[in-house]
Amino acid sequence: MSAKSRAPIPRPLIVRPGARFQCFGDGLCCTDIHALGPVTISEARDLRARRKLSVVYSDDVEGYVCAPAPNGGCVYLDAKGCTIHRLEGPDKKPGGCQRFPYGLTATPIGGRITTEHRCPCRTLGERPPLMVDDAERSLRDRAGRLETDRIITDRIEMTERMRLPFARYLEIETPLIARLHAGEKAELVLEQKPLPELQSLNWSIVAANHLDGNDGSAGGLALTWFGDGLLELYSGHTPPKRERPWAAAFERAIKRTKKPETPDQIWNDWIADELWMFRWLPWGPFDVGLAELATRLAVARTLQKRLQKLGLRADQAAAEAVMMCELAAEASEWPVAVADFEPEPNAKLSWLVPLLAERERAERKAKRARAEKKKNEQ
């Protein structure tokens, strides 16, 4: 639940081909997996009218949020789920609660409906295709307004030295997402290697920064799992035993999951949505974004293996690993590491090779035109 913008929403609203979601009430989103808000002033007033001490101020979101109980769950959460939802109806919940895990990314050709994958309702079990109408209902606030999480302009930075109009970017992104949807191995689609060279940090420091994030909360614990995964991947270090954050929500989810997906299906769905929502865009150009995703994917595979050794079924292990790796991207440590990535020079990315050749042809043509002009002037 992050800062929103009220900029005009481009139409149409579009869902990613292949995206599937239904809220099963697994309950993870009603915990300290994120700040339980922000709630508006009028929502805070209504919540306090129900229960006096049910709203607190959060420095993280710079606003009021639902108060967490000592176990990390919202004070309105009981063993059967949200009491407001159950006793008063879903539309009486604060807007932020109705919205998650949906998000909205405004692009020059429409509003992309996105979904966060830290929610087991999104990653596990049989789920119907995501429908625009359902998502739009959840995305509207109490006043009926739609708010965006990200705004994408018409120029997309592809590498440090190359930008493309959005329409040209789409010619590259669309086949990548289609290949993920068709089941091609995600590493082959991303093409970038995990753990790229860093400019000033090193991977042990990045891992240590995440391990330091353990503040005793479940979120802090998820960050330490991510740090463990980075360190294991980088140096072969064997991590210590740790509790699993929000294990109960995943246990509930796995009980309703009759037809398990493979970890690769879970990775591909997640990576496709990471591309679809443009989470990478503030951190650097597209080639860096792909290296960032390749790194978190490699960490996710490492964590999945560790979780399977603890006896978890493969799909549950993959879903818990995705939750940890998605949360890491929401924390402050990861963007600092990504800003330090050193993109490989002249990377042989299959989408980049023709673009570089095209640029070279254009530069040669311009040079010939300049020479011709000069000759004519003499």
Ligand code: SF4
């Ligand atoms: S108000 Fe209800 S939906 Fe919102 S966080 Fe609390 S329990 Fe969850």
